Amino acid sequence: MNDKILNRVQKSSRYLGAELGSRPKDPRTVDLSLALAFPDVYEVGMSHIGFAILYSLLNDHDWIAAERVYAPWPDLEAELRTAGEPLRALESQRPLGDFDLIGFTLQYELSYSNLLNMLDLAGIPRRREQRDASHPLIMVGGPCAFNPEPLADFYDFAVIGDGEEAVVEVCEQVRQGRQEGWNRETLLRRLADIEGVYVPSLYRVSYHEDGRIAALSPAPGVPQRVRRRFLANLEDAPYPTAPIVPFMNTVHNRVAVEVARGCTRGCRFCQAGYIYRPVRERSPQRIADIVDESLRHSGYSEVSLLSLSTGDYSRLEPLLKGLMGCHEAGQVAISLPSLRVGSLSAEMMEEIKKVRKTGFTLAPEAGSERLREVINKGISEADLLAATEAAYALGWRVIKLYFMIGLPTETDEDRRGIIELAARVKRTGRGTEGGADANVSVSTFVPKPHTPFQWEAQIGVEETLARQNQLRDGLKKRKLRLKYHEARMSLLEGVFARGDRRLGRLLEAAVDAGCRFDGWGEHFDFSRWQQAFAATGIDPHWYLRQRDEEEILPWDHIDCGIPKSFFLAERRRSIQGDYTADCRHGDCHGCGLCDFDSLRVRLSERDELTPPRLPAAPSPVADGRFKIRLRLRKEGRARFVSHLEFMTAFHRAVRRAQLPIRYSEGFHPTPKISLPDALPTGFCSDAEIIDLELFRPLPADRIAAELNHQLPPGFEILAAAAVAWKTPSPSASIESSRYRVGLPADAPADLAGRCADFLAADEVIGRRQKKGGTIEVDLRPPVLELALREQALWITLRKGSPLPVAAHLLGLTPEAARDLEIRKVEVRMRDGLDCFANA
Structure with missing residues (x-):
């Protein structure tokens, strides 16, 4: 990327590459090049552990070069378009169009517009049928790939489920196809033979007159349903222990260790709880080894233990004690981002706070016991209040509470329950030193595929706003703060979460209208989406409607491992308020996923940690x-x-x-x-x-x-x-500090005279850049010396930047002056403080 472009954008470190832990390879020395693409900004993508796992394991193969690319922020996009520059990968700065494969991760529906925009910036045709052998294959994966239909017009194939093994098999097949000269159609047919790979061009969809799906028809020889990939054993799975360490602060600036995958709590709204079953845990010793190596390679001062419900990890207490015993002296903090009420004892909280108290967040989800039974949350108010009382007593001052509105069977009383419960939580901190507070965050329920609630209706924008207002007013009276998800964003999320492939034209129209970063409040523009809905004749509320249980759903040909009959049974149990217990310690509930051999719940059996192999800090x-x-x-x-x-x-x-x-x-x-x-x-x-x-x-x-x-x-x-x-x-x-400023080709002929006049003046009014524009300042006081030699302007300052002085002398705008080559060449120390005088 052009250095002048980097000078003009915010947070240029997003686009530099060359971070510690990155693994650039010479493309000429490998058989296959793959760009891992995250359709959101760098600091979000760099915090996603699945992306890091794939990057590491792919680069462990000497015949694969895996690089990274993230969605450029709008300022860089504008610069790229103006300069006619393509979007490039970080490691080699190669244009995306030069890669063999581009793999997009689909973590949330509001990133879809960025995916299309990244293809545009790469000069790659959006639609699958517009691409030929000269273009990369486009692959998608991630949780949103469990309903891959809204993007079906734009990618060549999807990987459904765990990617560690499947992605390598895909790369092997693509390499073989290139070596043997297969055409694109033959290669896609062969890829469809890999378990977990879905090729949308091999499936046809027909519709009833009322818009419902009439049939999902695979091509001859193609399976009716694509079964997700499962990683049977997490303990032996590859895991990166030399993480990429970004220059900038990312969303999660710490060592992240996946302690377990999968959850069997059975919350009926939670897609991840079903598509990542069964539970598979790493042993405490394996986790400790990963932590030791990752801290040594990264220099981070915090470790985050990740899973869908870290509090349910079967050996959490010995793991916490062991990690704190090894790393407390080195000022390493431990955070648990996903906690369940009742999963943390006071003793474990004591361990967490030894270095510094990380965030404390609990998710009751619903405000009443009745509604928590409907959604199968499985926690009581008494347990919640006991947990918050303990946290306040141990020194936490603010507790975050997460709830949802719009859940099936929700009533006005349930919403009042949110207000009352949050107030009771705050009261459990009364009398603690420093006071206690509670922050309430509310999102709108979005029915997701492969859950018992996949048939339910989603409330619309007006109803969402009314319920948010009710909560805000009620919480304000209790002196509690409310954060909530933007109602129109939730509508879009709901449309695409349960959408079909007819939404492709809507997405194109929205991107053409300028939609980008739809998950970011400062960039989300619903009026552009309204234009796209109107232009395509698509009614968003049709996708928010309740679905009939006999209706063919757009994702019915994607097999998450759990049959539809189980979800239907759970839906009926929710209506009756029946609780389905966690199967990991009790009876099997017959979800049909485990084969009780290779595919089964795998809990850690080791509960002791040996001393770390690496020396403690x-x-x-x-x-x-x-x-x-x-x-x-x-x-x-x-x-x-x-x-x-x-x-x-x-x-x-x-x-x-x-x-x-x-x-x-x-x-x-x-x-x-x-x-x-x-x-x-x-x-x-x-x-x-x-x-x-x-x-x-x-x-x-x-x-x-x-x-x-x-x-x-x-x-x-x-x-x-x-x-x-x-x-x-x-x-x-x-x-003082001395700077060398390289002269532009059109430097003023009278520059020497300008320098002399500057030094002779008592005051020199110039312009200095500040946020929001430029201001007039006196440039003369900090300048000690000016000189012209070696085709450069030399500026010695008491303090401050030479940029406004150079811009003034060279007759440049502050923006143009930033393109000059400027180097601090030396500093002069005060008397007796120059320890480098003879260096």
């Missing part, structure tokens, strides 16, 4: 005080890493190097690392000064070597020296 509590001063270079594409992002990257490098760094005291200890004033994004530097405080002395040259081994490309320690521990911070030690 050094203790941050010690009496010694030693300071090391470093001089660091920043160049190449690393110059587009912002100052805050660089600080994070450097802190993680220090952790990976396992340096004996001192920490601050208090509730949130932070490493004692002092960095200089911010270097503007886009500048190179040979003189970034950084101080480290240590509790144990180490040779300076050893520290430099260790850090250079851990720093990402573009960063390098040039010198290191021990200084007195009371030496002022870098920003207080630096007297």
